[in-house]
Amino acid sequence: MLEAIQIFHREPGLQFLLRWAHVLVGIVWIGLLYYFNFVQVPSFAQMEGSARNNAIDKLASRALWWFRWAAAATLGFGILLLVDQRSLSSGGKLKTELVNGDYWKSSSGISIATGILLGVTMFLNVWLVIWPNQKTVIANARNVQAGGQADPTAADAGRRAALASRQNTIFSLPMLFFMIGTAHFFNGNLYDVTHSGDRAVYFIITAVIWAAFELNALGIIGGRAAGNLTNWIYENHWRAIGTGVVLVVVWYALWEIIF
Numbered sequence: 001m002l003e004a005i006q007i008f009h010r011e012p013g014l015q016f017l018l019r020w021a022h023v024l025v026g027i028v029w030i031g032l033l034y035y036f037n038f039v040q041v042p043s044f045a046q047m048e049g050s051a052r053n054n055a056i057d058k059l060a061s062r063a064l065w066w067f068r069w070a071a072a073a074t075l076g077f078g079i080l081l082l083v084d085q086r087s088l089s090s091g092g093k094l095k096t097e098l099v100n101g102d103y104w105k106s107s108s109g110i111s112i113a114t115g116i117l118l119g120v121t122m123f124l125n126v127w128l129v130i131w132p133n134q135k136t137v138i139a140n141a142r143n144v145q146a147g148g149q150a151d152p153t154a155a156d157a158g159r160r161a162a163l164a165s166r167q168n169t170i171f172s173l174p175m176l177f178f179m180i181g182t183a184h185f186f187n188g189n190l191y192d193v194t195h196s197g198d199r200a201v202y203f204i205i206t207a208v209i210w211a212a213f214e215l216n217a218l219g220i221i222g223g224r225a226a227g228n229l230t231n232w233i234y235e236n237h238w239r240a241i242g243t244g245v246v247l248v249v250v251w252y253a254l255w256e257i258i259f
Helices: 002-010 012-045 049-082 107-145 152-185 196-219 229-234 235-256
Strands: none
Touching: 002 152, 012 049, 012 152, 049 152, 107 152, 107 196, 107 235, 152 196, 152 229, 196 229, 196 235, 229 235
């Protein structure tokens, strides 16, 4: 592992290409996430059943292929970037703080750790919730078009996928805030993160926020019914966007209060 890291350090061009690829496939992933939530779902709601089934078969299935594999590629390139994580030591030499653990105690490390938590959760939602349930929806649409009977589980599968997708939309705003902020805001001496107790409080509150939203999206807290109060934030994309903005403000306030 150390030899691999040293090779990365000697190849700045490779470091740049990894970051470029991570951003590129991330754009594809999040772009399709926003397409699904801002364009496809509202449009499908206005279509007749036959037109919607045809669109699910021909359009949604293809978009979901790019969506899930872009998510996987984003995570993969992100892992490679973590292997390459480094900073300048006081002596001016490059060192791999990921190896000795000091990086995760810095402002940049805390920021990227928060972004990683949200990004990995979004990836897991794609592969463990959205895609498995969308397979049921797609199979049902194709079966109905072929003259078969509708699958009675398809509606619930679609609802499960929709809740997870809306939660990913919510998480995407603070996730991007921390991913971008790691290099352009949280990388200086603006915040004093040297106290382990402060860091512990921050991560405990972060874990509570993360768990509450994710468990809610999975239907564990408030169920999946549209009329439930806890699902109000998922019922249209504007509410999801607004909730994501609120989370950005909340997390920024945590930094200002705790650090």
